Amino acid sequence: MxxxxxxxxxxxxxxxxxxxxxxxxxxxxxxxxxxxxxxxxxxxxxxxxRFSDPSALFLTPDHYVLRLLRSRGLSYDDLGVPRKDGKPVADPQSAWRLLAANYHLFAGTPSRLWIDHSLQFAFGIETPLNSETADKIYQQIAARLGDADLLxxxxxxxxxxxxxxxxxxxxxxxxxxxxxxxxxxxxxxxxxxxxxxxxxxxxxxxxxxxxxxxxxxxxxxxxxxxxxxxxxxxxxxxxxxxxxxxxxxxxxxxxxxxxxxxxxxxxxxxxxxxxxxxxxxxxxxxxxxxxxxxxxxxxxxxxxxxxxxxxxxxxxxxxxxxxxxxxxxxxxxxxxxxxxxxxxxxxxxxxxxxxxxxxxxxxxxxxxxxxxxxxxxxxxxxxxxxxxxxxxxxxxxxxxxxxxxxxxxxxxxxxxxxxxxxxxxxxxxxxxxxxxxxxxxxxxxxxxxxxxxxxxxxxxxxxxxxxxx
Amino acid sequence: MxxxxxxxxxxxxxxxxxxxxxxxxxxxxxxxxxxxxxxxxxxxxxxxxRFSDPSALFLTPDHYVLRLLRSRGLSYDDLGVPRKDGKPVADPQSAWRLLAANYHLFAGTPSRLWIDHSLQFAFGIETPLNSETADKIYQQIAARLGDADLLxxxxxxxxxxxxxxxxxxxxxxxxxxxxxxxxxxxxxxxxxxxxxxxxxxxxxxxxxxxxxxxxxxxxxxxxxxxxxxxxxxxxxxxxxxxxxxxxxxxxxxxxxxxxxxxxxxxxxxxxxxxxxxxxxxxxxxxxxxxxxxxxxxxxxxxxxxxxxxxxxxxxxxxxxxxxxxxxxxxxxxxxxxxxxxxxxxxxxxxxxxxxxxxxxxxxxxxxxxxxxxxxxxxxxxxxxxxxxxxxxxxxxxxxxxxxxxxxxxxxxxxxxxxxxxxxxxxxxxxxxxxxxxxxxxxxxxxxxxxxxxxxxxxxxxxxxxxxxx
Amino acid sequence: MxxxxxxxxxxxxxxxxxxxxxxxxxxxxxxxxxxxxxxxxxxxxxxxxRFSDPSALFLTPDHYVLRLLRSRGLSYDDLGVPRKDGKPVADPQSAWRLLAANYHLFAGTPSRLWIDHSLQFAFGIETPLNSETADKIYQQIAARLGDADLLxxxxxxxxxxxxxxxxxxxxxxxxxxxxxxxxxxxxxxxxxxxxxxxxxxxxxxxxxxxxxxxxxxxxxxxxxxxxxxxxxxxxxxxxxxxxxxxxxxxxxxxxxxxxxxxxxxxxxxxxxxxxxxxxxxxxxxxxxxxxxxxxxxxxxxxxxxxxxxxxxxxxxxxxxxxxxxxxxxxxxxxxxxxxxxxxxxxxxxxxxxxxxxxxxxxxxxxxxxxxxxxxxxxxxxxxxxxxxxxxxxxxxxxxxxxxxxxxxxxxxxxxxxxxxxxxxxxxxxxxxxxxxxxxxxxxxxxxxxxxxxxxxxxxxxxxxxxxxx
The missing domain is CATH 3.20.20.140 (Metal-dependent hydrolases)
Known part of the structure; x- marks a missing residue:
C-alpha cells in the first residue's frame, strides 16, 4: 500500500x-x-x-508541483503550462507522464502527501504513481471525472x-x-x-x-x-x-x-x-x-x-x-x-x-x-x-x-x-x-x-x- | 491531580x-x-x-499573565491594573475571579507551569484553578499570607x-x-x-x-x-x-x-x-x-x-x-x-x-x-x-x-x-x-x-x- | 569504552x-x-x-579546537599557534597536554566526535583523552606517524x-x-x-x-x-x-x-x-x-x-x-x-x-x-x-x-x-x-x-x- x-x-x-x-x-x-x-x-x-482532465486537476494549476519539476530541469512547455504567445505546449497526458516519471522527486514534500491523499479521497486510487502506473491512473481518473460525485x-x-x-x-x-x-x-x-x-x-x-x-x-x-x-x-x-x-x-x-x-x-x-x-x-x-x-x-x-x-x-x-x-x-x-x-x-x-x-x-x-x-x-x-x-x-x-x-x-x-x-x-x-x-x-x-x-x-x-x- | x-x-x-x-x-x-x-x-x-493579597502576588505585577488576558479582550481596569489618573480599577478578588475564569487561555504557556508550581510550593494547593475553584483558592491563599513561612x-x-x-x-x-x-x-x-x-x-x-x-x-x-x-x-x-x-x-x-x-x-x-x-x-x-x-x-x-x-x-x-x-x-x-x-x-x-x-x-x-x-x-x-x-x-x-x-x-x-x-x-x-x-x-x-x-x-x-x- | x-x-x-x-x-x-x-x-x-607530530595533526591547524580553548581563557601561545613576529610558542607536547586537560570543554561539540573518531580510525585509540592519558596517547600517535598506513x-x-x-x-x-x-x-x-x-x-x-x-x-x-x-x-x-x-x-x-x-x-x-x-x-x-x-x-x-x-x-x-x-x-x-x-x-x-x-x-x-x-x-x-x-x-x-x-x-x-x-x-x-x-x-x-x-x-x-x- x-x-x-x-x-x-x-x-x-x-x-x-x-x-x-x-x-x-x-x-x-x-x-x-x-x-x-x-x-x-x-x-x-x-x-x-466537470473538470476537464487529470492534469488540469493535479498539475497545471499547482505551482508547488510545477516549480519542483522545473527545478530539476523539466520545461514548462513539456509540462503543459500555457504560454502568453499561444505557442503549443504538451498535451495533458504527456504532461501527466512526465509528472509520474519524476514523482520520486516529491519524496518528503507535502505535495506528495496531498496528491496521494487526493487520489485516494476522490478516486479511490491507492497505487503509487510512477512511470509504470502513469497511463492506467490517468485513465482511471479521466473515466471518473464526469461522475456525479466528482462535480x-x-x-x-x-x-x-x-x-x-x-x-x-x-x-x-x-x-x-x-x-x-x-x-x-x-x-x-x-x-x-x-x-x-x-x-x-x-x-x-x-x-x-x-x-x-x-x-x-x-x-x-x-x-x-x-x-x-x-x-x-x-x-x-x-x-x-x-x-x-x-x-x-x-x-x-x-x-x-x-x-x-x-x-x-x-x-x-x-x-x-x-x-x-x-x-x-x-x-x-x-x-x-x-x-x-x-x-x-x-x-x-x-x-x-x-x-x-x-x-x-x-x-x-x-x-x-x-x-x-x-x-x-x-x-x-x-x-x-x-x-x-x-x-x-x-x-x-x-x-x-x-x-x-x-x-x-x-x-x-x-x-x-x-x-x-x-x-x-x-x-x-x-x-x-x-x-x-x-x-x-x-x-x-x-x-x-x-x-x-x-x-x-x-x-x-x-x-x-x-x-x-x-x-x-x-x-x-x-x-x-x-x-x-x-x-x-x-x-x-x-x-x-x-x-x-x-x-x-x-x-x-x-x-x-x-x-x- | x-x-x-x-x-x-x-x-x-x-x-x-x-x-x-x-x-x-x-x-x-x-x-x-x-x-x-x-x-x-x-x-x-x-x-x-507579608504580601497583601493573592492578586498582588500572582496577577498585577506579572506582565506575562496580564498581557495574555488583555490579548483575549479583557481590560486592564477589570484586572485591577492601577491607572496613572487614579481612577478606580477592579478590587483584587474580582480580578482574581477573571484570572480563574480565563485560566484555560494559559494552556501551553510557561505562566501556567509557574503559577501551578507556585501554588503547590507556597500553599500546598494542587487543585486546578478555574471559575469553580476561584474563591476557595483565593481564600486559602489569603488566609496563609500572614504565616511566618510565607514572609x-x-x-x-x-x-x-x-x-x-x-x-x-x-x-x-x-x-x-x-x-x-x-x-x-x-x-x-x-x-x-x-x-x-x-x-x-x-x-x-x-x-x-x-x-x-x-x-x-x-x-x-x-x-x-x-x-x-x-x-x-x-x-x-x-x-x-x-x-x-x-x-x-x-x-x-x-x-x-x-x-x-x-x-x-x-x-x-x-x-x-x-x-x-x-x-x-x-x-x-x-x-x-x-x-x-x-x-x-x-x-x-x-x-x-x-x-x-x-x-x-x-x-x-x-x-x-x-x-x-x-x-x-x-x-x-x-x-x-x-x-x-x-x-x-x-x-x-x-x-x-x-x-x-x-x-x-x-x-x-x-x-x-x-x-x-x-x-x-x-x-x-x-x-x-x-x-x-x-x-x-x-x-x-x-x-x-x-x-x-x-x-x-x-x-x-x-x-x-x-x-x-x-x-x-x-x-x-x-x-x-x-x-x-x-x-x-x-x-x-x-x-x-x-x-x-x-x-x-x-x-x-x-x-x-x-x-x- | x-x-x-x-x-x-x-x-x-x-x-x-x-x-x-x-x-x-x-x-x-x-x-x-x-x-x-x-x-x-x-x-x-x-x-x-609523514605528519610531524600529534599536535600538528589534531590541534594547531584546527580552528574549531583552538577557538574553543581560547574562549575559556587559554592562550594561543600556550597552544603552540605560530606568531607573525616569530617569538617562541609552546612545543607540541605541552600544547597537547593543554588540549587533553581541557578536553571536557568539548563535551557536546562536533570537534569531540571528530577527534574521538579520528583517534580510533587512524590509530585504534579508544581511550578517552584527559590529563591522565595525555602523554600516553601522544606517544602512541607519535610512534605511528611514520608507518606506511599513516601516510x-x-x-x-x-x-x-x-x-x-x-x-x-x-x-x-x-x-x-x-x-x-x-x-x-x-x-x-x-x-x-x-x-x-x-x-x-x-x-x-x-x-x-x-x-x-x-x-x-x-x-x-x-x-x-x-x-x-x-x-x-x-x-x-x-x-x-x-x-x-x-x-x-x-x-x-x-x-x-x-x-x-x-x-x-x-x-x-x-x-x-x-x-x-x-x-x-x-x-x-x-x-x-x-x-x-x-x-x-x-x-x-x-x-x-x-x-x-x-x-x-x-x-x-x-x-x-x-x-x-x-x-x-x-x-x-x-x-x-x-x-x-x-x-x-x-x-x-x-x-x-x-x-x-x-x-x-x-x-x-x-x-x-x-x-x-x-x-x-x-x-x-x-x-x-x-x-x-x-x-x-x-x-x-x-x-x-x-x-x-x-x-x-x-x-x-x-x-x-x-x-x-x-x-x-x-x-x-x-x-x-x-x-x-x-x-x-x-x-x-x-x-x-x-x-x-x-x-x-x-x-x-x-x-x-x-x-x-
Whole structure:
C-alpha cells in the first residue's frame, strides 16, 4: 500500500505518543472543514461542471508541483503550462507522464502527501504513481471525472466542507457569486475582499484600475475621502456576497499613519502616474491603515499576507505570467512595520487582524509577543511553504508558549487545488494531534484540555477568528 | 491531580529518555538556587512584611499573565491594573475571579507551569484553578499570607535560595540594601548596577538625571572624564552592597569606540538637550564600551539585555506606564554591534560580558561562534519569552555544539514574581536534564559527563559566570 | 569504552527509530567518500610525507579546537599557534597536554566526535583523552606517524576516498597538482578555482594581484573583456588539473548585472587604487555574475560560500593572521542578493550554482523556495558551524519539504584536517539515516525510498552536483 495512506501517518512513532495522537485524532475526524481563505475558482461552484482532465486537476494549476519539476530541469512547455504567445505546449497526458516519471522527486514534500491523499479521497486510487502506473491512473481518473460525485459541489459535500471562501479583487464583477446568491449558496461559499488591484501602485494598470474603481462605485477617487468611500462601499457589496474578511497581499508589513495633506499629495502623485517605488510603498503602507479603519467600522476581518517577492524570474513572467513558482519569501519586520497601524487602532474591539507569515524567524521573536498582547491581533496558520508537517511543527513550537493556543486562527488551506483541501486540513489536524500528544505525554496538558484544543484548532478557531456564525 | 505537578513533567516521554532524565534530575534537586539577575523588590527582604493579597502576588505585577488576558479582550481596569489618573480599577478578588475564569487561555504557556508550581510550593494547593475553584483558592491563599513561612525571607529559605540579586538604577538611594548591610544580609542579597537612568538619552529626564548623578557623586559630569569617574565611583558604592554585576537594557547591541573629542561633543549635546535619536543611539553605544572599560578595571560582570522595543502601545503607556506587556523584541545584530567594544577590550582577561537574547536567530549564527571564540563573552540563559520549555530546548539545541556547555552562564529567573523563582529554576533544571538525557541515549555524552553538566548548569555555572565566591 | 564510538551513536534512541536507522546505515557504509570541497594541503598528496607530530595533526591547524580553548581563557601561545613576529610558542607536547586537560570543554561539540573518531580510525585509540592519558596517547600517535598506513595517500585509501578536491587561488602555481598530473593522480585529487585573490578588492594586494594575473595569463586585465578572458583562460588551466568547480568566498550574497561602461569604470577605479568599500562590494557582486557567465560557457560548477565576517579580532589578525577562529557569520539575504545573477543566467541549463549557508534563517525562508524553483540552483550541505548533528537536523528539517531531497548537493567536509574527513562524513551519514528513519516510522517515506535517498545523499548526490563522472 502507499505508505502515505497509513492510518497512523504523521503521528510520532514512539509510544505512548502514537496512541495519544490517535485518540485525539479520532475525537476530531468528524468535524466539518472551515476553509476561510483560499483561491478556488468560484465558477466551479456556480456552474458545477466537470473538470476537464487529470492534469488540469493535479498539475497545471499547482505551482508547488510545477516549480519542483522545473527545478530539476523539466520545461514548462513539456509540462503543459500555457504560454502568453499561444505557442503549443504538451498535451495533458504527456504532461501527466512526465509528472509520474519524476514523482520520486516529491519524496518528503507535502505535495506528495496531498496528491496521494487526493487520489485516494476522490478516486479511490491507492497505487503509487510512477512511470509504470502513469497511463492506467490517468485513465482511471479521466473515466471518473464526469461522475456525479466528482462535480465540484459533490466534492465539497464529500469533504464535509461547511464554509469555503474564495478571493476576489475589488474590481471583480462577482458574477459567479451573484449566481450563487440567487441559488441560496452564499454563506457556504463566500467571497473575500482583496483590493490589491486598487491599492498597489506597483501594478502597471493602477491608474486605469483606480478610474474603473471610481466608475464602479460612483465615488470621486481623486480625493482621499472619496477613495476611502469607494472602498467603504465596495466592502459593503462584497459583504452581500458573504464576505467576512478582507485580504491584502503585500511585499512587507510596513504600515503608515500620515496626516491628511500627505495622503492627498501621495494620491495625486499616483493618479498622475509620477510615483516611484518609495511612493508605491508608502501608499500600500497607508492603505493598510485605512483598511484597518474600515474594519473598525464594518467588522470585516483583516488578513495580511506579507513577505513574498513576486515574479522574481523575469523570463518566466514574460513567457507565462504570475503564480508559477518564482515568488520567493523575504525577511519581514512585523514589529516596526505594524507599529503605526496598531498604535492607531490596535486596541479597537472591532478590529481583527490576522497575520500570515513566510518568515518563520518572526514567529517567536515578534508575532507571538504581539499576538499575546494586542487584543486585535491573531496569528494566521502556517502559510504557503510552511503548510507542511515540519512547517506546522515549527509553527506550534514557536508560537504557542507566548501567544497561547487561543490567539491562533485555526487552519487555512489557501489553495487553488480543490482536491487538496481535505488533504491539507488532514495534515494540519494530524500535526496538531501529534503536537498535543507530545505535551500530554510530558504532563504539560491534560488529555481533556488537549482534546478541547484539538477540536478548537481543527474547526471552531477558524469560525471564531473569521467571525463566521 | 494537576497534570503540571506530575513528578516526571517536562521529561521526554519515551524510554530510555525518561529514566535517564529522572536519574539526572534526582542528582541535582538538592542544589541551592543562585539567582544572579532579577527584579524582586529589595524592600521585601529588608522589611520582611507579608504580601497583601493573592492578586498582588500572582496577577498585577506579572506582565506575562496580564498581557495574555488583555490579548483575549479583557481590560486592564477589570484586572485591577492601577491607572496613572487614579481612577478606580477592579478590587483584587474580582480580578482574581477573571484570572480563574480565563485560566484555560494559559494552556501551553510557561505562566501556567509557574503559577501551578507556585501554588503547590507556597500553599500546598494542587487543585486546578478555574471559575469553580476561584474563591476557595483565593481564600486559602489569603488566609496563609500572614504565616511566618510565607514572609519573604522564609520563602527564600524554603526555596533554598543561596544568593539573589536585585537590580537598581544608578540614582537609586539603595535604602533597603543599606538596611540589609546593617543586618549582615548583603552577600545573600545583592544589588546590581543598572545605569540606564544616566546612559539612555531617550529618557525624558536624562539631563536632570545626569545632574543628580553629579550631585550624588561629587563629579563634574560635564566633562567626559568626570562622567566616567562618576560611574567609577558609583560602581564602587554598589559593590559595597554586594553588586558583582552591571546590567544594561538597550534596544539593540550597537557599541562604539569614538575618539575623546567626539565623545565630549556628544555629551555636550546631550546636556544641552539638543540631541536627536541618532545621538541618543550613539551615546548608548559609546557608554557600553565605557562600561566594558570600567569592568576591566573593577572586575564587575557586564550584562547586556538587548533587543526589546519598549512601550510600543502609546495608549497603554499613557494610561498606566511601563512593563505591562507592550515590549516587543526586534531583530538584533550582535556581530556588527559588539565589534567596536570587543575589538577594544574583548581579549582582556578581566572582562566578562554576558549577552541576553530575544532574537533566537542569533544563537547559532552569531552568539555561539562569538562566545566560542572571545574569552570575555558568555551567553546568558534563554531570556524573557524564551524562558520556557520549548525556548530552553531551542536555546540548547542552537548554542551548545558551537559554544560548548562551559560558555553558558547557567540560569537567571529575571522575575518580579518572588514565588515564581523556584518554579522557573525547576523548569530550567528539568529541561537541562531532558536535553542531556537525549544526548546520553544517543551516545553523545557519558552519563557521568551529563551529571557533571547538569550540576554545573543548575548551580555552579551561575556562580562562576558572576564571579560569586 | 568511549561513548562516542558506540555503534549506534547519533541514532534516535527510541524504537522503532533506532532499528530503522541502523538498517539504513548498514546499507550505505560501504559507499566511497566523495569530498568535492575542502582545504587539505595538496602537498600531502603530491609528496606523501609523514605528519610531524600529534599536535600538528589534531590541534594547531584546527580552528574549531583552538577557538574553543581560547574562549575559556587559554592562550594561543600556550597552544603552540605560530606568531607573525616569530617569538617562541609552546612545543607540541605541552600544547597537547593543554588540549587533553581541557578536553571536557568539548563535551557536546562536533570537534569531540571528530577527534574521538579520528583517534580510533587512524590509530585504534579508544581511550578517552584527559590529563591522565595525555602523554600516553601522544606517544602512541607519535610512534605511528611514520608507518606506511599513516601516510596521506594510505589514509585516503583506508578512508575509501574516491575523489577529493583541494582549493587554490587563481594565482596559485599549482605545483603539487602538476606533480600529481605527471603521476596520473588527477581525477582522484582535483583542484578548485577560487579566484578571491583577484576578485576581492578589499584585499590589500588586489592591484598587485591583478597585475600578476595579467602576467600569468598574458591578458590585458585593464579592459573588462581582458579581465574576463584572463579568468576564462585560468579556469581552463585549472580544469587540466581536475577542477570541476569554482569557489567564491564572499561576505554576503550580493550580485550585480551592470552595463559594460559601468563595469569598466569600476575596474579603472580598482586598478588605480582609488576604490572605497562600496566599490569593492560592487566589484565582488559583478564578478559573481561574470563567473556565472563563464560557468555557462565551460560547465564548471559554481560554489558560493557567503556570509562570514572575516578576521573580526584585530589583535589576533595582527599577531597571527587569518583562519584562527575570529570569523563570525552574519545575516545574509539570498533572495535579493542573487536576483541580478539569476535574472540573467538562472535558467541556463549549463549553470549549476551551489549555495553554502551560515545563516540558517535562510534555509526555509529563501533557499529552499529558490532551489525548488531555479533549475540552476542547489543547496550545499550544512556548512562550518552547522556541520554537526543538530546542525544537520535543522538543515534537513528546513530544506527538504520545499526543495525536496534531490536539490541538495550531498555532503562536503570542507576541512583542513585530513583525519576528520571520514569522521565528518560518518556524522552526516548517521544523521541522514536518523532523519529518514523518523520519516519512515511516521509513514512519510517507504523504507525503499529511504534507502535510495540515504545512498544518494551519502555518495551519488555529490558526484551529480559536481558533475564528476
Amino acid at each position: 502507499n505508505q502515505h495512506l497509513h492510518p497512523d501517518r504523521l503521528f510520532p512513532a514512539a509510544e505512548p505518543l502514537r496512541s495519544i495522537s490517535r485518540e485525539l485524532y479520532d475525537s476530531i475526524t468528524a468535524l466539518p472543514i472551515i476553509s476561510p481563505h483560499g483561491h478556488t475558482d468560484p465558477s466551479w461552484f456556480a456552474k458545477n461542471q 465540484p459541489l459533490a466534492l465539497l459535500d464529500r469533504a464535509n466542507v461547511e464554509v469555503i471562501a474564495t478571493t476576489e479583487f475589488a474590481l471583480d464583477p462577482l458574477t459567479h457569486h451573484s449566481t450563487m446568491l440567487e441559488r441560496g449558496m452564499i454563506g457556504r461559499v463566500r467571497t473575500t475582499y482583496r483590493p490589491d488591484d486598487v491599492t498597489d501602485p506597483s501594478r502597471p494598470a493602477i491608474v486605469e484600475n483606480l478610474h474603473r474603481f471610481a466608475a464602479l462605485t460612483g465615488e470621486d477617487i481623486s480625493s482621499w475621502a472619496g477613495l476611502i468611500n469607494a472602498h467603504r462601499q465596495r466592502r459593503q457589496t462584497f459583504r452581500q456576497f458573504g464576505a467576512v474578511a478582507t485580504d491584502h497581499g503585500v511585499p512587507n508589513a510596513m504600515t503608515a499613519d500620515l496626516p491628511m495633506s500627505e495622503k492627498q499629495t501621495l494620491l495625486d502623485k499616483i493618479l498622475s502616474g509620477q510615483h516611484d517605488a518609495a511612493d508605491a510603498q508608502l501608499f500600500r503602507a497607508q492603505m493598510l491603515t485605512e483598511m484597518a479603519m474600515l474594519s473598525v467600522e464594518d467588522g470585516m476581518v483583516m488578513q495580511i499576507h506579507a513577505g513574498s517577492a513576486r515574479n522574481t524570474d523575469p523570463l518566466l513572467f514574460a513567457e507565462r505570467g504570475a503564480d508559477l513558482g518564482a515568488d520567493i519569501p523575504t525577511a519581514t519586520d512585523y514589529g516596526n512595520g505594524l507599529r503605526p497601524l496598531l498604535g492607531r487602532f490596535g486596541n479597537e474591539p472591532n478590529l481583527r487582524l490576522l497575520m500570515f507569515v513566510l518568515d518563520e524567524t518572526t514567529y517567536a521573536r515578534e508575532l507571538a509577543p504581539m499576538a499575546g498582547y494586542w487584543p486585535s491581533l491573531m496569528i494566521g496558520p502556517p502559510w504557503w511553504f510552511h503548510d507542511s508537517p515540519q512547517g506546522i511543527r515549527r509553527y506550534l513550537d514557536q508560537v504557542v508558549e507566548t501567544a497561547g493556543f487561543y490567539n491562533l486562527a485555526g487552519f487555512n488551506d489557501d489553495t487553488r487545488a480543490l482536491l487538496s483541501i481535505p488533504a491539507r486540513h488532514d495534515v494540519w489536524r494530524r500535526e496538531v494531534c501529534g503536537f498535543l500528544a507530545r505535551w500530554v505525554a510530558e504532563h504539560r496538558l491534560s488529555k481533556e484540555a488537549a482534546r478541547d484544543i484539538a477540536g478548537h484548532l481543527s474547526y471552531q478557531a477558524a469560525k471564531d477568528a473569521y467571525r463566521i456564525s | 494537576n497534570q503540571h505537578l506530575h513528578p516526571d513533567r517536562l521529561f521526554p516521554a519515551a524510554e530510555p529518555l525518561r529514566s535517564i532524565s529522572r536519574e539526572l534530575y534526582d542528582s541535582i534537586t538538592a542544589l541551592p538556587i543562585i539567582s544572579p539577575h532579577g527584579h524582586t523588590d529589595p524592600s521585601w527582604f529588608a522589611k520582611n512584611q 519573604p525571607l522564609a520563602l527564600l529559605d524554603r526555596a533554598n535560595v543561596e544568593v539573589i540579586a536585585t537590580t537598581e538604577f544608578a540614582l537609586d538611594p539603595l535604602t533597603h540594601h543599606s538596611t540589609m548591610l546593617e543586618r549582615g544580609m548583603i552577600g545573600r542579597v545583592r544589588t546590581t548596577y543598572r545605569p540606564d537612568d544616566v546612559t539612555d538619552p531617550s529618557r525624558p529626564a536624562i539631563v536632570e538625571n545626569l545632574h543628580r548623578f553629579a550631585a550624588l557623586t561629587g563629579e563634574d559630569i560635564s566633562s567626559w572624564a568626570g562622567l566616567i569617574n562618576a560611574h567609577r565611583q558609583r560602581r564602587q558604592t554598589f559593590r559595597q552592597f554586594g553588586a558583582v554585576a552591571t546590567d544594561h537594557g538597550v534596544p539593540n547591541a550597537m557599541t562604539a569606540d569614538l575618539p575623546m573629542s567626539e565623545k565630549q561633543t556628544l555629551l555636550d549635546k546631550i546636556l544641552s538637550g539638543q540631541h536627536d535619536a541618532a545621538d541618543a543611539q550613539l551615546f548608548r553605544a559609546q557608554m557600553l564600551t565605557e562600561m566594558a572599560m570600567l569592568s576591566v578595571e573593577d572586575g564587575m560582570v557586564m550584562q547586556i539585555h538587548a533587543g526589546s522595543a519598549r512601550n510600543t502601545d502609546p495608549l497603554l503607556f499613557a494610561e498606566r506606564g511601563a512593563d505591562l506587556g507592550a515590549d516587543i523584541p526586534t531583530a538584533t545584530d550582535y556581530g556588527n554591534g559588539l565589534r567596536p567594544l570587543l575589538g577594544r577590550f574583548g581579549n582582556e582577561p578581566n572582562l566578562r560580558l554576558l549577552m541576553f537574547v530575544l532574537d533566537e536567530t542569533t544563537y547559532a549564527r552569531e552568539l555561539a561562534p562569538m562566545a566560542g571564540y572571545w574569552p570575555s563573552l558568555m551567553i546568558g540563559p534563554p531570556w524573557w519569552f524564551h524562558d520556557s520549555p520549548q525556548g530552553i530546548r531551542r536555546y540548547l539545541d542552537q548554542v551548545v555544539e558551537t559554544a560548548g556547555f562551559y560558555n553558558l552562564a547557567g540560569f537567571n529567573d529575571d522575575t518580579r514574581a518572588l514565588l515564581s523563582i523556584p518554579a522557573r529554576h525547576d523548569v530550567w533544571r528539568r529541561e537541562v536534564c531532558g536535553f542531556l538525557a537525549r544526548w546520553v541515549a544517543e551516545h553523545r555524552l557519558s552519563k557521568e559527563a551529563a551529571r557533571d553538566i547538569a550540576g554545573h548548569l543548575s548551580y555552579q555555572a551561575a556562580k562562576d559566570a558572576y564571579r560569586i565566591s | 568511549n561513548q562516542h564510538l558506540h555503534p549506534d551513536r547519533l541514532f534516535p534512541a527510541a524504537e522503532p527509530l533506532r532499528s530503522i536507522s541502523r538498517e539504513l546505515y548498514d546499507s550505505i557504509t560501504a559507499l566511497p567518500i566523495i569530498s568535492p570541497h575542502g582545504h587539505t594541503d595538496p602537498s600531502w598528496f603530491a609528496k606523501n610525507q 596521506p595517500l594510505a589514509l585516503l585509501d583506508r578512508a575509501n576516498v574516491e575523489v577529493i578536491a583541494t582549493t587554490e587561488f587563481a594565482l596559485d602555481p599549482l605545483t603539487h597538482h602538476s606533480t600529481m598530473l605527471e603521476r596520473g593522480m588527477i581525477g582522484r585529487v582535483r583542484t578548485t578555482y577560487r579566484p578571491d585573490d583577484v576578485t576581492d578588492p578589499s584585499r590589500p594586494a588586489i592591484v598587485e594581484n591583478l597585475h600578476r594575473f595579467a602576467a600569468l595569463t598574458g591578458e590585458d586585465i585593464s579592459s573588462w573583456a581582458g579581465l574576463i578572458n584572463a579568468h576564462r583562460q585560468r579556469r581552463q588551466t585549472f580544469r587540466q588539473f581536475g577542477a570541476v568547480a569554482t569557489d567564491h568566498g564572499v561576505p554576503n550574497a550580493m550580485t550585480a548585472d551592470l552595463p559594460m561602461s559601468e563595469k569598466q569604470t569600476l575596474l579603472d577605479k580598482i586598478l588605480s587604487g582609488q576604490h572605497d568599500a562600496a566599490d569593492a562590494q560592487l566589484f565582488r557582486a559583478q564578478m559573481l555574475t561574470e563567473m556565472a557567465m563563464l560557468s555557462v560557457e565551460d560547465g564548471m560548477v559554481m560554489q558560493i560560500h557567503a556570509g562570514s565576517a572575516r578576521n573580526t579580532d584585530p589583535l589576533l589578525f595582527a599577531e597571527r593572521g587569518a583562519d584562527l577562529g575570529a570569523d563570525i557569520p552574519t545575516a545574509t539575504d539570498y533572495g535579493n542578493g542573487l536576483r541580478p545573477l539569476l535574472g540573467r543566467f538562472g535558467n541556463e541549463p549549463n549553470l549549476r550554482l551551489l549555495m553554502f549557508v551560515l545563516d540558517e534563517t535562510t534555509y526555509a525562508r529563501e533557499l529552499a523556495p529558490m532551489a525548488g524553483y531555479w533549475p540552476s540552483l542547489m543547496i550545499g550541505p550544512p556548512w562550518w558551524f552547522h556541520d554537526s548533528p543538530q546542525g544537520i537536523r535543522r538543515y534537513l528539517d528546513q530544506v527538504v519539504e520545499t526543495a525536496g531531497f534531490y536539490n541538495l548537493a550531498g555532503f562536503n567536509d570542507d576541512t583542513r584536517a585530513l583525519l576528520s574527513i571520514p569522521a565528518r562524513h560518518d556524522v552526516w551519514r548517521r544523521e541522514v539515516c536518523g532523519f529518514l528513519a523518523r520519516w519512515v516510522a511516521e509513514h512519510r517515506l517507504s523504507k525503499e525510498a529511504a534507502r535510495d535517498i540515504a545512498g544518494h545523499l551519502s555518495y551519488q548526490a555529490a558526484k551529480d552536483a559536481y558533475r564528476i563522472s
